[in-house]
Amino acid sequence: MKSPTELTEAFRATGLKVTPQRQLLFRLMHGNTMHPTAEALYSEASAQMPGISLRTVYQTLTDLASMGELRLIDVGAGAVRFDPNVDEHHHVICQGCGNVRDVYVAGSQALHIEGLDGFSVDSTSILFHGSCASCA
Amino acid sequence: MKSPTELTEAFRATGLKVTPQRQLLFRLMHGNTMHPTAEALYSEASAQMPGISLRTVYQTLTDLASMGELRLIDVGAGAVRFDPNVDEHHHVICQGCGNVRDVYVAGSQALHIEGLDGFSVDSTSILFHGSCASCA
DNA sequence: TGCTAATTAGCAATTCATGCAAATTAGCAA
DNA sequence: TTGCTAATTTGCATGAATTGCTAATTAGCA
Ligand SMILES: [Mn+2]
Ligand SMILES: [Mn+2]
Ligand SMILES: [Zn+2]
Ligand SMILES: [Zn+2]
Numbered sequence: 001m002k003s004p005t006e007l008t009e010a011f012r013a014t015g016l017k018v019t020p021q022r023q024l025l026f027r028l029m030h031g032n033t034m035h036p037t038a039e040a041l042y043s044e045a046s047a048q049m050p051g052i053s054l055r056t057v058y059q060t061l062t063d064l065a066s067m068g069e070l071r072l073i074d075v076g077a078g079a080v081r082f083d084p085n086v087d088e089h090h091h092v093i094c095q096g097c098g099n100v101r102d103v104y105v106a107g108s109q110a111l112h113i114e115g116l117d118g119f120s121v122d123s124t125s126i127l128f129h130g131s132c133a134s135c136a
Numbered sequence: 137m138k139s140p141t142e143l144t145e146a147f148r149a150t151g152l153k154v155t156p157q158r159q160l161l162f163r164l165m166h167g168n169t170m171h172p173t174a175e176a177l178y179s180e181a182s183a184q185m186p187g188i189s190l191r192t193v194y195q196t197l198t199d200l201a202s203m204g205e206l207r208l209i210d211v212g213a214g215a216v217r218f219d220p221n222v223d224e225h226h227h228v229i230c231q232g233c234g235n236v237r238d239v240y241v242a243g244s245q246a247l248h249i250e251g252l253d254g255f256s257v258d259s260t261s262i263l264f265h266g267s268c269a270s271c272a
Numbered sequence: 273t274g275c276t277a278a279t280t281a282g283c284a285a286t287t288c289a290t291g292c293a294a295a296t297t298a299g300c301a302a
Numbered sequence: 303t304t305g306c307t308a309a310t311t312t313g314c315a316t317g318a319a320t321t322g323c324t325a326a327t328t329a330g331c332a
């Protein structure tokens with residue numbers, strides 16, 4: 001994801017307004033490695049801006065996602081997580097506490113797939129299930 | 137997943153009753169490669185047994201899943217899908233029509249993962265995103 | 273400073289799934 | 303075959319996550 005300053009320019013350039021709510025969310029997401037849910041961000045945002053609405057958090061996050069600045073991660077349990085890391089990477093989730101971490105997988109492009117039967121593959125998502133150091 | 141006959145025995149052996157509703161769902165799921173949702177199965181089941189409830193479909197599917205006879209597949213869009221194929225395998229989903237197909241991936245166990253940082257991995261789910269032959 | 277289109281907030285609605293309890297029934301024992 | 307009882311089925315209520323809708327507000331520009 002771009003920096004808050006760069007996002008400010010990018011938004012204005014597209015005719016989108018840069019509101020205090022959006023600026024706060026730019027800051028909260030920039031460099032964020034927690035893979036937070038919308039609710040989690042709403043909670044963080046509310047601490048700094050009481051009265052901000054959950055609706056606005058969802059709105060801004062999906063706006064950023066459709067601009068390609070965020071990725072949506074579905075770990076198959078509860079709410080979707082938002083990820084400012086848009087580099088090619090994958091995830092481990094701890095079955096104990098639900099923590100999600102970025103992992104980089106060598107050779108995932110070259111996996112030998114059997115049974116494609118006419119399907120063509122555009123992208124690959126790998127989710128590793130396991131335990132973090134504290135939950136082990 | 138075991139055959140309907142084998143499941144009948146397995147259920148009785150555990151003190152679970154074998155109802156017409158369950159028998160129908162055993163038959164509908166056995167060898168089913170569609171990865172159906174609960175709603176989809178409910179629709180098929182209703183055609184053969186008007187009055188069967190969606191609640192019972194969910195109940196029976198989760199019972200089978202906790203017995204290890206079914207796997208739950210979350211493709212990150214809409215409802216969970218149920219899979220009687222419990223062999224080690226992965227999935228391709230067509231972004232066009234949502235069809236899901238089984239694929240077998242060589243070497244997924246030996247992927248070189250960077251950044252685990254204390255996480256230990258128990259299992260791996262690979263989801264390929266692409267297009268089926270008709271949606272290409 | 274004023275205009276206007278974009279945005280926000282709040283509440284309704286939707287989708288998928290689970291909780292609950294009354295009515296029914298499978299499976300066993302007599 | 304009959305009757306008992308615990309398991310099951312239903313239908314409805316509830317819950318979690320997300321999107322739809324719209325009146326009130328505001329950013330950005332003339
Ligand atoms: Mn990530
Ligand atoms: Mn499958
Ligand atoms: Zn953990
Ligand atoms: Zn398709």
